[in-house]
Amino acid sequence: MMRPTQARISTTALRHNLSIVQKALSRGTRVMGVVKANCYGHEAEVCLPPLQEGGVDVFGVATVEEARELRYHGIRDRIVLLTSPFLSEREAFPELDIEPLISDKETARWLSATAEAHGIVLQSHIYIDTGMTRNGVNPEEALELTRYVSQLPGLALKGIASHFATSESPDHSYALQQLSQFDGTYREVRDAGFDFDEVHIANSGGILNFPDSHYTLVRPGIALYGYHPAMEEQKNSGFRPVMSLYSVVSSMRRVPEGRAVSYGARYRTSQETYIATLPIGYGDGLMRQLTGKLDVLVKDSRYPVVGTICMDEIMIDLGPTTSVAVGDEVCLIGTSGEESISAWDIAEKGGTIAYEITTMISQRVPRRAIKTIEEHIL
The missing domain is CATH 3.20.20.10 (Alanine racemase)
Known part of the structure; x- marks a missing residue:
């Protein structure tokens, strides 16, 4: 499985x-x-x-x-x-x-x-x-x-x-x-x-x-x-990213304003909101230094990753109302509707290069061969 x-x-x-x-x-x-x-x-x-x-x-x-x-x-x-x-x-x-x-x-x-x-x-x-x-x-x-x-x-x-x-x-x-x-x-x-x-x-x-x-x-x-x-040449290069990275919502909770999220309590909610947990973390290759800088895509919408990136999990803030549910697919690299995230997008936020982002995806993340191309990952 x-x-x-x-x-x-x-x-x-x-x-x-x-x-x-x-x-x-x-x-x-x-x-x-x-x-x-x-x-x-x-x-x-x-x-x-x-x-x-x-x-x-x-x-x-x-x-x-x-x-x-x-x-x-x-x-x-x-x-x-x-x-x-x-x-x-x-x-x-x-x-x-x-x-x-x-x-x-x-x-x-x-x-x-x-x-x-x-x-x-x-x-x-x-x-x-x-x-x-x-x-x-x-x-x-x-x-x-x-x-x-x-x-x-x-x-x-x-x-x-x-x-x-x-x-x-x-x-x-x-x-x-x-x-x-x-x-x-x-x-x-x-x-x-x-x-x-x-x-x-x-x-x-x-x-x-x-x-x-x-x-x-x-x-x-x-x-x-x-x-x-060169990141600035990506959009017009014609190249299509080979890797897309997905996870799922593993749990959700509604929390009050001012609630601390993750290690160090560095993030606190600004309003009553839904926090969802995803089973991916720095043990899978999401660098901890990206804390506070990442977004993910769920159901064609973009949500921020909040709190310190953990070894095995991250949390996202879905806002005060949401249609997202446990089991929904989450895109970290790839496309969802008209939204997209590329390795260059993540690299820019982390002060590195796309090479490092893909290379750091660890071996505990299974790779699955597909034949389709996600056309909008630029």
């Missing part, structure tokens, strides 16, 4: 968003589906099949365990680890056929030794730090690292990559600086005799804002799940 609080995942919206990305690409450019963090909170088991059906045959993850989960779900396509490899996890690379990003000689050495011990060749990608300052080899050392990796047994040069830091920003100057640095470094390495099947730097923002960054492979993440990486 499925819990009444649930996230509904539209596989139709997912395919729609993938199609938008694919139509934006240069001819011959392929898509790596970035499915890290359980597909940004959308559930890998639900999202992987429609991505494959849409033509995605290489996937990006952030951890070895995420790669293991993909293999568990029957993914036989290529998997690229987008973060630094750990020596302690070296056996997973041949076991799961993971392609690493290589930023330094030491990592290349132990990957080579591991692959050679297993009698295999690992496809690998030279990773260049063009300004993210997170991982990657310095551009001036990229050619030397490429030469070094090319001479190691057990490793093959599959790709060369970098990552944008500000591709979603309306100020394009830093991203263009990164792109110029990457392009120059790639050409230097290529002109030295090294060829790569895959050249990639573009994340969702890069895909949408910098066509020259597409090269042979792009790495969309948040765009696949229905959100433009």
